[in-house]
Structure formats: structure tokens, C-alpha cells
Amino acid sequence: MATYEVESIATVVGGHTRVQDDYQGGVESVIRLNEAYPLETLQGIEEFSHLTVTWLFHLARPEDVQLHARSPRGNPDWPSTGTFVHRNHRRPNQLAISYPRLLEVEGRDLLVTDLDAVDGTPVIDLAPYFEQMGPRGPIRQPAWPGEMLEPNYWAKASERPSERPV
Template structure:
């Protein structure tokens, strides 16, 4: 399987900083070589979108294939890379639900996308509450702590 970016993140942050993403506004410019001009038609009826993007500046040498302490913090437990949301994943893919501020043709304006300028975008889906988890949610204390300042 070969992934082809459908667009690119423009604006927002230039550097991957771990916290304070909620106020960050950016755009995704869709690629007309991949998508037709009406690919985002109707997307503006949704308040949020799910964006799948690449950690394009992450050095392959730091990719984790096993376990590590989240953010390198020894006071948090060592966890397998699949039990955390950190960037150094085998396929270097990020997934974020963010606010959709507007759609203008092939440009989407967003708030809270935790991807940096230049990040390739591989997919965009409307957030639908019907796909939210069903039942009680369980997560460890360190996971709640790591997100305290993220947004």
C-alpha cells in the first residue's frame, strides 16, 4: 500500500512543541492533483474533522518499535509505543480531531490541529458522534496527566 498525501498543513506552528495546541490555527491546502474541486463539498456542515497526517520531520533513527517512557519521563511507566500517542511511531502517522473553522474550495481552516507547517495530510474525515466510543472509557493516570496542558 502506498500513501499519497491529499494536502499539506500551512501556517500554525513551525516546530513540534508538545503542549498548548488548542489555540493554534492552521490550514490544510488540498492537492488538486489528487482531489477534485468538490472533494470538501458539505464538509463545512461539520464542526470538527479527524485529520491523519505524517510526522514528516521526525528522524527515522528515533522511531520506537518497542516501549519507552512517554516523553522520556522516568516518573511515568514504560509503555509500548502502541499504548501511547507519541510521534516516534513505526509509520510516523498522527491522528487528531480538531475544530473546522471554515472551508474555502480546496482550503480548510482549522483550530487545534497538532501538526506542524509542511506536514503531509493523508486523510480527512468528518467527526461524527456515532463513531465516538460506546460505554465507559478507561485510561491510566499518566495518560490524563500528559494531556493536562496539551490543549
Template structure:
């Protein structure tokens, strides 16, 4: 089975190259494509945070990971499967990030903390609702905490 997904928007920001860290201060505009009505964003400012689903369009097919690897190719981290990490070299090249909504103006929303480079296609935008947040304590391995130390700084 295969299917087609068309971008609903594109990212505009100052990040031109794929980088692993320092995404927290990045301000991005997400501008809807012409085929999507600006009415699709009606009511969005009632939410403080959004989930942005995007496509890693700069990842070449020969870089896709289907097996286990060391996160960031760091041998001090354990080999884990691609579905046990959030790397960009995923089989379907999908990214998901929670962002802070800063403003909305007609066809454009401005967000903070989107870890996608300029020109990245946006697949979907969803509001974050408390009822969809995880219940209970979140568990994760130490290597992931170390890996993320400078991601948002």
C-alpha cells in the same frame, strides 16, 4: 507487503518546530494538493469536527520506537509500548487528531487544534459522526491525564 500513500493536502500554520504542548489555540489551514479536486470538500461545513490523519515527516527513521519507553522520556511515567501512547515516533509515523472545523473556502479548510507543524502532509480527512464516537465510559491511566494537562492549553 508495502504500499504508497500520497498526501491529499498540506498544513499551513504558525508552528515551525515540533513541540509537546499548547496546541489548542493553533489555527491551521489545510490546503488540498492540485491532484485532488476541491469537490472532495463538498458538504464538509455540515460537520463541526473532523478527524485529520497526517504523516510525521520530520521524524527520522532512527527515532522510531518499537518497544516500551517512558512517555516524553519522563522516568516518573511507566514504561509503556508505543501503541499505548500517542507519541510521534511511531513505526508508520501516522498522527490522528480531532479538530474543530472553522471554515471552508474552495480548496482550503481552516481548523482549530491540529497538532501538526507547518508543512505536514495530510493523508486523509474524515468527518466526526456521533455514531463513530466511543460507547460507554473512556478509561485511561493517571499518567496520561497528567501528560495531557498542558497539551491543549
């Protein structure tokens, strides 16, 4: 198997402070470009509403990877599906892609909202989202992703129910 070495180009600053499955919405964070890259590498990005951000599940461990079929979130009501049908840290390279909304650019800092990564997350790559490069044609998917994500994934983090004391 071929291996590749990549370096982070930026880091997530602020925003979510812990990993969670839901209540990802309404949280602002900063994607801070590493100083190794000149500011002109961001020139023109402020004209876009959304970004495509590839990031590393940096809090995951190699032993979290699961190369077998399983039900999403362990819910037996949803079908058992393979590793490459899930979008979580249990994937072999533990990478994710998100599409946050770009609010403001200040030097090396890109202020975004709705980035489902946590404070300290290494950003492997970023680009503006081009509508013309999004999915073409009708979107098809089974019911379970909507059942799993629709109720709470993008609900505002401020609306998250309080945790009960242990």
C-alpha cells in the same frame, strides 16, 4: 510484512512552526487540498464542526522509531509502556490522527483550529468527525495520560512560557 503506498491529499499551511509537546491550543492553520482532487470532494464538509485528520510526522526520521517499552516523555514517574501505547513520532509508520475544529471552508482551504501538526505537514486522509462513530461505552485509561496532557497540551500557544536564551 505487507507495505502500502499512500500519497498526501492535502498539506497543512501555517499554524505551528515547530514541533513541541504542549501548548497546542488556539492556533489556526489551513488544510489545503491538493489540486489533483476536484473541489466537489469537499462538498458538504462545512456542515461539520470537527474533522478526523490522518497526517505524517514528516520531520521525524526513520531512526526515531523506538520498538521497546519506555516511560512517556522520559518521566520515570510514569510507567514504562510499549511503542503502541504512545502517540508520538516514534511509532513505526510515524502517523498521527487529530480532531481539529473546522472554522471555515474557502475553496480548497479548510481553516481549522487545534490541529497539532506543523506547517508543511502532509495530510494522508481527512474526513468529518461523526459523533456516532466515536468511542462507545465508558472510556478507561490509566492516570498518566491525564497527568501528562491535562495541564498544558491544549493550553493556548500564546500562553507558552518564553524560552530562556542559551
